[in-house]
Amino acid sequence: MAGGRAAGSATEMEGVTRTLPSSGRPSGTGRLSRGLLFGRNYGLSPGSRLLPPPRCQENADPQKMAFLLRKQWTLYSVSPLYKFSSSALKDYARMLGVFIAAEKQKGLAVDVGGELGVKVAMSSMTELRGSEQDPAAVLVQLSLRSSVSRKTSEEKLIWSGWFCCVAGDDLLENLPQDFTCLPLFLANGAESYTAIVGSWFQKTFDCCFRRLAISPLNLTWMAAMWTGCKVDKNTAAVELLFTVPHLPQPLDISYAIHPEDAKALWDTVQKTPGEITQEEVDVFMECLYSHFHRHFKIHLSATKLVKVSTGIASAHCDGIIKFLQSQYLIGVLMLLTELAISQIQ
Amino acid sequence: HLASSLPLPSERDHLRPRIDLIAFLIDIKSKYSLKNVQASLAYVDVRFFLGKVCFLVTGVGRVNNCSVEMNAIWKLGEDYCSPVIFCELELEGIRVATAQRLLRMLQICAGRVPGVSALYFNLLMKNSAGD
Numbered sequence A: 001m002a003g004g005r006a007a008g009s010a011t012e013m014e015g016v017t018r019t020l021p022s023s024g025r026p027s028g029t030g031r032l033s034r035g036l037l038f039g040r041n042y043g044l045s046p047g048s049r050l051l052p053p054p055r056c057q058e059n060a061d062p063q064k065m066a067f068l069l070r071k072q073w074t075l076y077s078v079s080p081l082y083k084f085s086s087s088a089l090k091d092y093a094r095m096l097g098v099f100i101a102a103e104k105q106k107g108l109a110v111d112v113g114g115e116l117g118v119k120v121a122m123s124s125m126t127e128l129r130g131s132e133q134d135p136a137a138v139l140v141q142l143s144l145r146s147s148v149s150r151k152t153s154e155e156k157l158i159w160s161g162w163f164c165c166v167a168g169d170d171l172l173e174n175l176p177q178d179f180t181c182l183p184l185f186l187a188n189g190a191e192s193y194t195a196i197v198g199s200w201f202q203k204t205f206d207c208c209f210r211r212l213a214i215s216p217l218n219l220t221w222m223a224a225m226w227t228g229c230k231v232d233k234n235t236a237a238v239e240l241l242f243t244v245p246h247l248p249q250p251l252d253i254s255y256a257i258h259p260e261d262a263k264a265l266w267d268t269v270q271k272t273p274g275e276i277t278q279e280e281v282d283v284f285m286e287c288l289y290s291h292f293h294r295h296f297k298i299h300l301s302a303t304k305l306v307k308v309s310t311g312i313a314s315a316h317c318d319g320i321i322k323f324l325q326s327q328y329l330i331g332v333l334m335l336l337t338e339l340a341i342s343q344i345q
Numbered sequence B: 001h002l003a004s005s006l007p008l009p010s011e012r013d014h015l016r017p018r019i020d021l022i023a024f025l026i027d028i029k030s031k032y033s034l035k036n037v038q039a040s041l042a043y044v045d046v047r048f049f050l051g052k053v054c055f056l057v058t059g060v061g062r063v064n065n066c067s068v069e070m071n072a073i074w075k076l077g078e079d080y081c082s083p084v085i086f087c088e089l090e091l092e093g094i095r096v097a098t099a100q101r102l103l104r105m106l107q108i109c110a111g112r113v114p115g116v117s118a119l120y121f122n123l124l125m126k127n128s129a130g131d
Helices: A004-015 A062-068 A086-106 A191-205 A216-227 A259-269 A278-296 A329-344 B010-015 B031-043 B070-079 B092-109 B118-130
Strands: A048-050 A072-078 A118-125 A137-147 A153-164 A184-189 A209-211 A238-244 A251-257 A275-277 A304-309 A313-316 A320-323 B022-027 B053-058 B084-086
Touching: A072 A191, A072 A329, A086 A118, A086 A137, A086 A191, A118 A153, A137 A191, A153 A191, A184 A191, A184 A329, A191 A209, A216 A238, A216 A259, A216 A275, A216 A278, A216 A304, A216 A313, A216 A329, A251 A259, A251 A278, A259 A278, A275 A278, A320 A329, B022 B031, B031 B070, B053 B070, B053 B092, B070 B084, B084 B092, B092 B118
Parallel strands: B022 B053, B053 B084
Antiparallel strands: A048 A275, A072 A184, A072 A209, A072 A320, A118 A137, A137 A153, A153 A184, A238 A251, A238 A304, A304 A313, A313 A320
């Protein structure tokens, strides 16, 4: 998994020498047609995206939802899993536990104590999906067991990871049988455990994990989409973090906008409620950039946007996300699923 | 001749040789470069767009640093009837190949390749991209 990123960028560079025009919109068949010059969904964002309304999760377990919020999750894209069955989760948990114990014996695992070893729990989260066609999300949790006294043992959660798929229609329609599509994987915890769990899944289900990076273009979409979301309580400011490349001393620029001002600006830009177009995102960002330029004489459009933080969620271009509001969780997951799918194809 | 934007300063007009090819560089990591190119296009005489203009998009090797959406670039190429060439300056092989390609285009635009005019070559490039 760690090597995936280097290999990914190398293949992207090789793609430049290919001069075959290929399909713009990702599709399972990968037919060639007029459009991009590369075999991937390169820098092509859809002309418009639908904004899902905030979802009231009454039937969802509030504790489980709270568990997902305010944590830093590292994003990965996962190719479809072969012969994965959501009813065999207990068996998978047992096998993964055995695998981790074996890795620990080999001396590869990070040993943070806990004489009784690592316990694996796998559960299904049925509320985290876009529609009935999406497979239910799967949560994997690693806890360290240590004996407190002779009879009782204490469990401490050390790592969590979950697979999910929200509105993965693009990938689901062309999927052959026996494959389960859970393209988005989020991990919180030590990197070594992520590597072990990832390698077990890759060996058992013949899938491929890749770090999901978010391009500055997609970050501007997130900034626009999340600014427009209505939040009741006092929310944090909309904060954009830029880095300036090619300088002897690296320069970071942080641009914070009052959430109500940002929302007022977005409301003047957005025409159709519930839908966002590329032009609207461009105009919104252009307004912010020109305001900044007027005051500081710096062209933010020449810098690289690396992080977007709003009251809904915050996203970093290295593929790190933090959810802050449970009602918009599904909406954010839908966008992330779309990015994961475009990275797989 | 290298310029960061158009129009070129008028002081050196009399010293400047004839311009045969204008290559507009767009860095995919910088939205500012696209805006700059769009503003500079207004200063180009319309006769240049008969095969003597091309758009060179750089930085395409790194997908995850893309700040410019591709639709805008394709639309630019279509609106101005000029070819869009992609390259990655960080890789020497591609840099050299792109330079050779531009040099060949320049030879054609300067009229040094017998039997091939700039307009003819432009149509060739457009037709091959459309297939």
